Amino acid sequence: xxxxxxxxxxxxTVTGKKLTVTCSQNMNHEYMSWYRQDPGLGLRQIYYSxxxxxxxxxxxxxxxxxxxxxxxxxxxxxxxxxxNQTSLYFCASSSPGQGASEAFFGQGTRLTVV
Amino acid sequence: xxxxDQPTEMTATEGAIVxxxxxxxxxxxxxxxxxxxxxGEAPTFLSYNVLDGLEEKGRFSSFLSRSKGYSYLxxxxxQMKDSASYLCAVMRYGNNRLAFGKGNQxxxxx
Numbered sequence: 001x002x003x004x005x006x007x008x009x010x011x012x013t014v015t016g017k018k019l020t021v022t023c024s025q026n027m028n029h030e031y032m033s034w035y036r037q038d039p040g041l042g043l044r045q046i047y048y049s050x051x052x053x054x055x056x057x058x059x060x061x062x063x064x065x066x067x068x069x070x071x072x073x074x075x076x077x078x079x080x081x082x083x084n085q086t087s088l089y090f091c092a093s094s095s096p097g098q099g100a101s102e103a104f105f106g107q108g109t110r111l112t113v114v
Numbered sequence: 115x116x117x118x119d120q121p122t123e124m125t126a127t128e129g130a131i132v133x134x135x136x137x138x139x140x141x142x143x144x145x146x147x148x149x150x151x152x153x154g155e156a157p158t159f160l161s162y163n164v165l166d167g168l169e170e171k172g173r174f175s176s177f178l179s180r181s182k183g184y185s186y187l188x189x190x191x192x193q194m195k196d197s198a199s200y201l202c203a204v205m206r207y208g209n210n211r212l213a214f215g216k217g218n219q220x221x222x223x224x
Binding site for chain 2: 031033035040041042043044045048050056058059088090094096102103104105106107108110
């Protein structure tokens with residue numbers, strides 16, 4: 001089954017404790033992104049990657065890091081989480097080079113930083 | 115930059131038709147997507163328009179006018195399960211980044 005898998009689904013952590021949210025896709029997509037979704041603000045892009053070893057900042061990259069060492073994986077790293085990073089996070093993948101390629105989203109990670 | 119505007123909420127009756135509008139301003143337009151998102155769940159793809167006109171997919175249709183920077187999603191024969199947020203997203207040419215509107219919450223009542 002074609003899917004994007006995020007882990008964990010829920011996470012409560014403390015300020016300053018480094019964490020990683022994993023994202024994996026099995027569709028051989030070149031393009032992967034991370035978004036955060038907050039009430040009243042919609043989905044905002046954090047980082048994106050057009051292919052292996054190619055990553056770039058989205059609209060709200062501060063406080064986040066990513067890496068793309070393999071095509072299927074695109075982890076999101078919070079080196080020193082703060083309460084304002086409490087949010088619902090989505091990973092997505094697509095293959096834009098193949099015409100109208102919609103983004104497939106993972107199930108989301110609800111992060112609470114206390 | 116990109117600016118995408120959607121109304122926030124509407125209520126409609128089961129069996130009715132509802133139209134959700136989206137206006138946008140962007141440089142390097144490379145297509146517009148509509149997604150459905152139930153509360154707490156992942157967005158799921160509904161439709162895509164890159165040329166002007168109407169795309170029909172079952173009970174859902176989407177329209178695009180590039181010159182007006184305008185799209186709408188039409189939901190026909192509304193069902194209770196259509197209660198969700200509907201997101202419009204514009205893709206930018208070159209880096210293929212998607213910029214999302216804030217979503218329009220549709221509440222379907224019996």
